[in-house]
Amino acid sequence: MRRLLASLAAVTALSVLAACGGGGSSSADGKADGAATIQVGSVYEPQNLDNTAGGGQGVTEALNGNVYEGLFKLTDDGKVEPLLAKDQKVSDDGLTYTFTLQPNVKFHSGKALTSADVKASIERVTAENSKSARKSNLSVVKSIATPDDSTVVVTLSKRSISFVYNLSYVWVVNSAATDLTTKADGTGPYKLGEWKRGSTLTLTRNDSYWGTPAKNAGVVFHYYTDATALNNALLTNAVDVVTSEQSPDALAQFKNNDSYKVNDGKSTTKLLLAFNDKVAPFNKVEVRQAITQAIDKKKLLTSIWGEYGTVIGSMVPPTDPWYEDLTSVNAYDVAAAKTKLAAAGFPNGFTFTLDTPNYDPHPTAATFIKSELAKVGVTVNINTITADQWYEKVYQKRDFQATMQEHVNDRDVVWYGDPTFYWGYDNKQVTSWIDQAEQAKTTDEQTALLKQANKQIATDAASDWLYLYPQIVVASSKLSGYPLNGLNSQFPAYDIVKS
């Protein structure tokens, strides 16, 4: 399921990263080497090269913003900025979007970008056989017109303030291109070089790029299935940077070493203790609040990630525009938890089954939860299941009391507005606020409504948001200009400089 949720972020993600938030140490001496090729180490090899055909997290990491660009891009700090769209106009009713394209943009194959390519690219995502997770978000698109080569007019069936954000996930591809699972034809600062499956994927600088050219000659992504092998590669300079460290154990060897820099960025991956809000005893708000208050999340985070990661107290990560620190809501308080349990009719506690995915960190976290809840008289039966069992038992059949899961996407608090989602949270007021937010006229209005909704969701303890994962990029101290937050698994490489 980690894979599934990851592919959710990934299969879908289609955008370009901004002039990424810098990062890395600005290397003191030594000049930047524009002829350098950056060696990147990753555990996410693409499954294929098409993000509408189940390419996975790896295809987003390697190609988003590097090979393919969207009309808009999502920056490393979570903002949406125009990219291939030079200009946009929105009608007063919010239903018609008119985009003017950047002039002089060419695909790697040499063909000039036209509005027909943009139309075809959006339709690729909404097509019947598309496996993009943005498919449903973009179902509001009613029609796309191309009055001339540089103008695209999109008509929506209803207002959607997230439309532009969702467009940042849509790769603009050459409408004439074929075999996109093994080839690529985008407009980005790199051309696709060779992909040696099971080993490396090479990108080379596009010298006829329409925008600011890449600051390095190319990038080679090296893929590893074993985290130790990946770290060893960094230690022996076989790679310059590791896109995302998966375990804190390996960090010590880099932390106290001047040749490396360990960057603690913000991820969007939340670890959830998800209650089934539709079944007893978790259909009672007090019970969920009591469980939430009985678990010391700071202690859990420290025991798993040491000094890394953040407790955020809700579903909204700091890079979402509607983030608020809600750790004070239902904060850790064992006495209050006991009182609430008694008030809910469980003075002597109760027993429940926790369906726990069998891969890290879930089993460790489940054991911690079990010992915390024992202190308030609640007994936890840990039922370890595989990712596939989770998908079938929990996600499809909703046959569970409580479970644990990682949710990797940004802006995914809106799922609490859908009462049919697996956790079964059903608050009419919240659903209505989330709907209104999507219909909002301005992003300020949207932000205000989603803040309001999120606060209610947190107060209702719809789930227990245990912590936000850290996003740890470890790089050679000779490197600078790499992204720190890896939003939606993107890894824009064009600003990376090796000195």
Add this chain to the structure above:
Amino acid sequence: MTRYLLRRTAILIGSLFGAAVALFVLLRLLPGDPANALLPVGATPEQIEAARRELGTNEPLLTQFWTWLGDLFSGDLGTSLISKLPVAPEIAARLPVTVPLTLAAFVLAVVVAVPVGTLAAVRADRWYGVVLNAVAQFGIAVPAFWVGLLLVTAFALRLQVLPAGGFPTGGWADFGPAVESLVLPVVTVALVMSASLIRYVRAAVLEVKGADYLRTARSLGASPARALWRHGLRNAAVPVIAVLAMELATTFLGAVVVESVFALPGLGGLLVKGIGEHDFPVIQGVMLVSTATVLVVGFLGDVSQRLVDPRLLHRSAS
């Protein structure tokens, strides 16, 4: 010999078919649906059904099996569910890593094990004979990936004389780096393999050492070394050849395991990835190639054993 060859070939073909059936059935018994691995969260039942149709996993098992077997005869191992690429070329692309690794490790293991095992047997009563035996015993108990990690720590991280893993982007065209990147994996596999081989060689030599014909040779005036060389080794070779065939197969499987420690783009990596993604055609392809290799090597071992020791031929023919 012809009769034996025919019979042994029939057994080989039967085993291959049996292995294919077993592989196919066992994979289908695994929980999990590859359609799920392809679709994002929030997929509707209709989308899942459409994905199953696309993958062919909605067909009856027997239909799926016959389709697969039919394709197999035309050399088509199917198409990966995930990458949409044909499996056979994928496997072929991995062989330039796995095959040299296996063969080099095997040769190294034999070159080390035969003299060391013989020495351990001939000098079984000396202290170093005992030590050699004990070291081999210990070596059998050590998992290959652990040996690999130790070697990486020593030679790549500390001494920095060899790469910690990976294979050159240019493949064997970068000959020097390609060889360098295989040194540690080869030594890892060979060390672990030679441990058990040493024990076999030692046992075989020990057995012939006490044999009557050797005593007779000695009584006719041959020195111990000459008696062993002239009469002992060929006899000792018979059980060792049988084991060698098995060991070559084990070396191949060892190589597959060790590949992931060294991040080598070989069959092992392909298999691990295939399993993670429920990519049945890939798993089946790799497993089938591995199983077939083991069976064919076993076949060659049996045949060569009979060439070395014609007595076996008469025994099996009667």
